[in-house]
Every structure is written in C-alpha cells, then in structure tokens.
Amino acid sequence: MASSRAWLSALRRYFCVVVAGNLAWEFAQLPLYTLWKTGSATGIVFATLHCTGGDVLIAGASLIASLLLFGAIDWPCSRFLPVAAATSIAGLAYAAYSEHLNTARGAWTYSDLMPVLPGLGTGLAPLAQWIAVPLLALAAARSVRGAGGLDLPTMAITTSRSTPDHRARSDRRAS
Numbered sequence: 498m499a500s501s502r503a504w505l506s507a508l509r510r511y512f513c514v515v516v517a518g519n520l521a522w523e524f525a526q527l528p529l530y531t532l533w534k535t536g537s538a539t540g541i542v543f544a545t546l547h548c549t550g551g552d553v554l555i556a557g558a559s560l561i562a563s564l565l566l567f568g569a570i571d572w573p574c575s576r577f578l579p580v581a582a583a584t585s586i587a588g589l590a591y592a593a594y595s596e597h598l599n600t601a602r603g604a605w606t607y608s609d610l611m612p613v614l615p616g617l618g619t620g621l622a623p624l625a626q627w628i629a630v631p632l633l634a635l636a637a638a639r640s641v642r643g644a645g646g647l648d649l650p651t652m653a654i655t656t657s658r659s660t661p662d663h664r665a666r667s668d669r670r671a672s
Contacts, residue, residue, distance in 0.1 A: 507573045507638040511560060512553070514634035519552035520545075522630060526622045529611040544605075556631060559587040573639040581635045585628070592627040596620055 523545045527533045532544055563583035569576040596619045599605055607613065612621040 503571060503574060510640065511634045511638035512557070514637040515553055515556045515630065516549070518630035518633055519556070519626070520549045522626045523548050523552070526626070529608055529620065529622050531606045531608050533608065552626075552630075555588055555591055556634065559584045559591070559631070562587060577639055581632075584635065585631050588631050589624065589627045592623055593619055596623050
C-alpha cells in the first residue's frame, strides 16, 4: 500500500510542476515567436494553452513509457535515475523533432529574437524548456515530505476502513 501511495504522490507532484512549468515557459517565450506580434490576444492565449496541453501530453507519455521500460514498483525510491534519464531524453527528442517539423511546415515561425541551432534552425528556447521543466518535475516527483524537498499539495483522499458493528444494530431490533 505504501508503494502505491508513493507512486501516486510522485505522479501528482510531477504533473503539478509539468503543468505550471510549461504554462509559465510558454507564456515567457512568446516574444520569440512571430505570433507575439501578429496574433490577436485570443489567438495568443489559445496557442499558449494548446501548446501547454501538448507539452503535458508529451511529458506524461515520456514518463509513462520510461516507467514501463525502466521503472520499479517502488519508484521513485528506486530506479529513479534510469527513469529520469529516459523521460528527459524522450521529451527532448520529441521536442526537437516537433520544433523542426512544425517550423519547416510553417505551423509556427520564430521571431528574430529566437536563438536557433546552427544547421537545423531549431529554437533553443523550446529545447531548454524540455531540459529545465522535466528536470524540475522529476525532482519534485522524487521529493519526500519532511526531507527538505518540494512538497506540493497532493489532494490526497484518506479513507477509513472501519468495520461497522452490525451486532449492535441487530440487538437493538430485537428489543
């Protein structure tokens, strides 16, 4: 039971940081895209939320695939580094592929402010995002209450499994 709670708590912390971190990053890097100057306020907000949603899906798929391949029942207490490495590499690789594909297709364009990888033309800001945010999220997932780590709310639901005393009720009916 304790290991299942560790997994659930770790996943909650991971996704809290993934959502908040990617949302903040997407808004912060808006000036690096032409949408910042050409888009309407509604279009900019929609694009940012849409991209954040995609980031959350990529981060979730990367973590789940890594857990299936390299995880252990008591992750993140054990096998943390192989899962963290695979999650980070998968997310970064997909981000690089997606950025290259979407800029080549014209789905989005960089402004002159975006630093790019020479030769590929892939933006450095989104690649940095896929290094920083997953590492912070994985660190949050590994943190332990009371150990000085990041302690995000987990919205834990506690249940009490007390057995009702049916004899007392049947005794009352008999009187």
